[in-house]
Amino acid sequence: MVRKKQNSKDSTVPIDFAQTAALSTDFLRTFNSSADVGFYICDFYTGEILMCNKVYAGIFGKKAEEMTGQYCFHNLGYDSRCPFCPYEKLIDEKGEPTETYTWENHIKKLNLWLQSTNWAFRWIDGRLVHMVTYVNVSQRRQLEKDLNFLAFYDRTLQIPNSYVWNMTCFLICLINILWSWIFRD
Numbered sequence: 001m002v003r004k005k006q007n008s009k010d011s012t013v014p015i016d017f018a019q020t021a022a023l024s025t026d027f028l029r030t031f032n033s034s035a036d037v038g039f040y041i042c043d044f045y046t047g048e049i050l051m052c053n054k055v056y057a058g059i060f061g062k063k064a065e066e067m068t069g070q071y072c073f074h075n076l077g078y079d080s081r082c083p084f085c086p087y088e089k090l091i092d093e094k095g096e097p098t099e100t101y102t103w104e105n106h107i108k109k110l111n112l113w114l115q116s117t118n119w120a121f122r123w124i125d126g127r128l129v130h131m132v133t134y135v136n137v138s139q140r141r142q143l144e145k146d147l148n149f150l151a152f153y154d155r156t157l158q159i160p161n162s163y164v165w166n167m168t169c170f171l172i173c174l175i176n177i178l179w180s181w182i183f184r185d
Contacts, residue, residue, distance in 0.1 A: 037133050040072060044091075044120055044128040047071045047081060059110060072132075076109050087130060090120040097121050097128070104137060113141040 038059065040052035049067050057064040060075050067075075073082050081087065089101045097120040104115045116134040123129040 037135055038114075039131065039133040040067070041123070041129050041131045042072045044087065044130045047073050047130075050123065050129060059112070076107065086118050087120075090118055090130065091128075095128070111138075112136055113138045 036055065038053065038055035040056045041050045042048055043050065049070050049072055052064050052067045054064050057067045060067070073080060073085075076082055084105055086101050086103065090098060092098050100117050100119040102115065102117045104113060106113050113136070114134040115137045116132055118130065118132050120128055120130055
């Protein structure tokens with residue numbers, strides 16, 4: 001039997017594990033639904049969604065309750081685990097959870113860039129689960145692309161700016177000189 005401290009006197013009372021698990025799950029869902037971070041937890045081996053928040057469900061036009069019981073990969077149009085899923089990085093050779101893995105990925109079906117943090121851990125019933133939290137970084141990626149364009153291209157003429165153009169010409173000339181020197185008669 002699981003027990004918790006009732007007050008500062010070190011006395012204990014029994015805990016209803018199912019009720020505590022339900023409260024913890026409700027707290028997690030409520031807490032994460034109030035953030036801009038999308039998340040879902042799925043069975044590690046089957047991909048069955050155990051819980052998710054409204055941010056995750058919203059990108060598919062659904063409510064979080066509708067997503068429970070679905071398979072995470074079906075939402076992206078796959079029949080089995082997504083080819084880019086980093087699940088192998090989340091467990092060791094014995095099948096035990098390792099450290100978190102953070103990465104960025106472009107989801108073509110949604111046309112979104114997501115920065116995801118993935119980790120595996122034991123769920124309240126003891127099974128291994130995969131938790132994914134993500135932030136939409138599409139706007140940041142577009143800004144980086146725009147800054148790169150501004151840094152290296154003339155906006156008016158839509159050609160490489162003078163520095164890049166001069167360096168390109170210099171390298172072409174250098175290659176031609178080396179080429180003619182190597183293959184001279």
